[in-house]
Amino acid sequence: MRLIILILTCIFSGNLFSQELAEWRGPNRSGIYSDQNLLKSWPEGGPQLLLELKEIGNGYSSPVFYKNTIFVTGRKDTLDVVSSYNLKGKKNWETVYGLAWARTYPETRCTPTIENNLIYLVSGMGEVACVDAVSGKLIWTVDANSNYKGEPHKWGISESVAVSDNVVFYVTGGEETSVVALSKTEGKLIWKTRSLGGTRAYASSVIIEKAGLKLLLAQTAKDLLAINIENGDIIWSFNLVQYHTGQSGIGANTNTPLYYNSEILIISGYDHPAIMLSLAADGRSVTLKWTNPDFDNHIGGAVKVGNYVFGSNWTNNTNGNWICVDWNSGKTMYETKWFNKGPIISADGMLYCQEEKSGHLALVKPNPEKFELVSSFKIEKGTGPHWSHPAIFDGKLFVRHGESLMVYNLKKSSE
Known part of the structure; x- marks a missing residue:
């Protein structure tokens, strides 16, 4: 009887065989x-500073917080x-997982993807790796970019790998696939798609x-x-570069797609219009719903809050400017100057810009x-552009700037 009660307690508390996942831009990569x-x-002066980490290595990636630990x-x-x-602020371990990008903007851009105490990463040169989150042991690494003849775009590899079930996904670009x-366990090839040509992009x-x-x-x-994801078949594709009519950034698709209620929003900078696609009822085709030339988000991502x-x-x-667009119609609601463009996330009904x-x-x-x-403050620590996307975990705001990482308290004082 006690065993039955224990099992039921675990089920209803959500702790039995937990598939806890920490990744780029939070749940569903939605920001x-x-x-x-x-x-x-x-x-x-901003919320209370709880912790500052220094000399974490140069990068534009975001930190993640998993089982009371910062990665x-x-x-x-x-x-x-x-x-x-x-x-x-004590370092538990540090592990090399690959070679950094060797050309323009060599700083690390891969945010760790963590599930079941395993970290999945891709280096700047396209080595996909798995690291034990507890010990820091490198479990496996695969030179996926070389093995599958990948073709990076001008500024290298910026992907934070997606995972599902027993699989890690990596975008190669190129003529082979x-x-x-x-496989999550060994890094062995499970499937590869046919190639549609073209280099890889920067988006996860x-x-x-x-x-x-x-x-x-x-x-x-x-x-x-x-x-x-079961077999690697390309169900449909939509040509994006046809909308890249500006003088720069051709092929530079930069942001993770936003998905809601059978609609997919694609945004990138360089005067590329935002593109809204409607997904068919069976998921096997898309149609263009609207475009918006005002919303050419560069590398800061976007968030959907309500109908906007x-x-x-x-x-x-x-x-760049800050902008709001109607999700359903594509109408620009406002465009305004506030210092400069940059990353955005949301939590508890508020925007963090x-x-x-x-x-x-x-x-x-x-x-x-x-x-x-409502409120603002200036990040004084660190060096270089503020391209890293902030993150929020356990009531804490994580802000990375170059080799520095700051953690701020966002919880109300009554807690």
């Missing part, structure tokens, strides 16, 4: 974090490393489900691909009529 009861305004990647010399820290699926993929069909939405420099999507757009590589040039970070109400600033 929406599930934390509640967070501060609705900040004191002057973050960084470039040290010519190598990409992943490190583990406790909440007092577009995407490969590797996302997994969606429609009519019982699980699809990996992956981007190359040319196309958005919907791939059956919020983010920033691209004027040039060093400037960070401009990339000088590091101002704002708490903003998701008002479709105006950019409604």
Whole structure:
């Protein structure tokens, strides 16, 4: 009887065979974090600083928080490393998992994907790796870029790998294949898609489900691909580069797709219009719903809150405005200047906007009529552009700037 009660308790508490996942931009890679009861305004100077980590390695990746432990990647010399820290700032371990990108912007960009105490990563040169989250032991590594004749775009590899069941997915680009699926246990090839041509893009993929069909939405420099994760069949593709009519950034697809209620939003910078696609009832085709030339989000991502999507757009590589667009119609609700473009996330009904040039970070109400600033402060630590996307875990705001990582308390004082 006691055993039955214990089993039922585990089931209803969600702890039996837990598939806890920590990854790029939070649940469903949507940029929406599930934390509640967070501060609705900040004191002057920002929320309480709980921890500052230094010398984590240069990078633009985001940290993740898994089982009360911080994990973050960084470039040290010519190598990409992943490190583990406790909440007092003590380093548990540091592990090399591959070679850093060797050309322009060599800083690490892969955010760890962690599930069942295993970390999945890809180096700047395309080595897919698995690391034990507890010990830091390198379990396996595969030179996927070389093995499958991958073709990186101009600024290298920025992917944070997606996982499902027993599979790790990696976008190669190139003429041999577009995407490969590797086993989580050994890194062995499970399937590879046919090639649609073109180099890889910079965006990370996302997994969606429609009519019982699980699809990996992956981007190359040319196309958005919907791939059956069971066998690697390309169910449909949509040509994106046809909309890249500007003078720069051709093929630079930069942001993870946003998916909601059978609709897929694709955004990138360089005067590329935002593209909304409607997914057919059986998941096997898409049609164009709308485009919006104002919403050419560069590398900061976007979030859907209510019936609106919020983010920033691209004027040039060093400037941009903040924007709100109606999800259903594609109508621009507002476009306004606030320092500069940059990354955005959301939690507990609020927007967290960070401009990339000088590091101002704002708490903003998701008002479709105006950019409604509530509080802001400036990130003073670290060096380089503020391209890393903030993250929120366990009531804490994680902000990475170059080789520094700051952790702030977002919980209300009553907690």
